Amino acid sequence: MRSLLARADARLTAPGPAYRLIEVHTLVALVIGLRLATRDWTLVAARPAVLTDGLSVMSWLPTAPPALALTALQVVGLGGVVLVVARRRAQAGFVVAWCAYTALAALWGSSGKVMHNDVLTVTVGFVLLFARPPAPGEVGSRVRWGWPPRAALVVLGAVYLTTGLQKVRHSGLDWVFSDNMAWILRQGSSPYAAGLSAVVSEQPLVSRSLAGGALLLELSAPLWLAVRRTRIPFALAVAVMHLSIWLLLGLDYSAWWLTVAAVAVPLGLPPGRRLVDVPGALRVRWPVRQPS
Secondary structure (H helix, E strand, C coil), rough: HHHHHHHHHHHHHHCHHHHHHHHHHHHHHHHHHHHCCCCHHHHHHHHHHHHCCCCCCCCCCCCCCCCHHHHHHHHHHHHHHHHHCCCHHHHHHHHHHHHHHHHHHHHHHCCCCCCCHHHHHHHHHHCCCCCCCCCHHCCCCCCCCCHHHHHHHHHHHHHHHHHHHHHHHHCHHHHHHHCCHHHHHHCCCCCCCHHHHHHHCCCHHHHHHHHHHHHHHHCHHHHHHHHHHHHHHHHHHHHHHHHHHHHCCCCHHHHHHHHHHHHHHHHCCCCCCEEEEECEEEEHHHHHHHCC
């Protein structure tokens, strides 16, 4: 066991190209920026205190912040994202963006499922808080840049595996082979495909296939992510799963599949192929094959 842990640690901390960290760091920051920009966080201030359970990292606040404070926190977080994308004090910018996003997500979730829609992005972002992106003169170095993207990949696999194990723990195989998914679909209401969830719920084979596919994908996530060639297919499969939830139930898990794409797609590319080029322009850079 000790030897196995030592090999896993050596693989996690092995040297890696600086551009891969820049890609993952930038893309996760953009996911945070998208979440900050596309939600009306001031709605938190309008919620009555009786609906707030206080079970979050912001439970120390005696009451919900006023709308102006929530907007200010949103703007500060977006400013941090700009610093990351511009590669100007990128580490500090990421810390600011992550802290603002985590605080707002915790306040938002304190009267519902605690940070349920944002938990993956928050968790993966926590790993990247400790990653110092390379300065322009350090881009060619491979000494210290390997562990943060790999650690983010490990967190992705662990979160999806945990969600699958929780289903098995609480429901067992009944999650797949009972009418569980059919009842979930009957209670869902999607503004995008009215009546579709009801139609699917009346097809036992289809509803059970959806449940089984989701459970299998979650439980096998570490295996998909352990192999470079299957990381991009995993990101596509996760996107299909979460988009189907959005279509059938109207539940927005965009932060989940976007976070998976932000980490798994760059780490699924062959060595030398880049998504992000310094100082941060998003484009694919194909290596030029030199004549022999």
